[in-house]
Amino acid sequence: MRKLMLALSFLGFAAVPALAAPPVDFATADADGDGQVTLQEAQTVGVSDAQFTTADADGSGGLSEEEWNAIE
Numbered sequence: 001m002r003k004l005m006l007a008l009s010f011l012g013f014a015a016v017p018a019l020a021a022p023p024v025d026f027a028t029a030d031a032d033g034d035g036q037v038t039l040q041e042a043q044t045v046g047v048s049d050a051q052f053t054t055a056d057a058d059g060s061g062g063l064s065e066e067e068w069n070a071i072e
């Protein structure tokens with residue numbers, strides 16, 4: 001019984017998703033400092049295409065600081 005409880009608690013812990021947040025802060029991601037994070041800049045710090053497209057709320061092709069901070 002004790003082993004079962006341990007196994008269940010381990011599985012429960014493993015199922016908790018990683019915290020939803022951009023991998024680095026906006027200033028770090030905006031490598032050229034133009035105030036927008038491009039897809040290339042985002043990919044450099046590990047953001048996927050899908051995350052970028054979802055975060056680009058206005059479809060401008062670049063992320064503002066507000067859009068960047070909304071990355072999940």
Ligand SMILES: [Ca+2]
Binds near residue numbers: 031034036
């Ligand atoms: Ca930039």
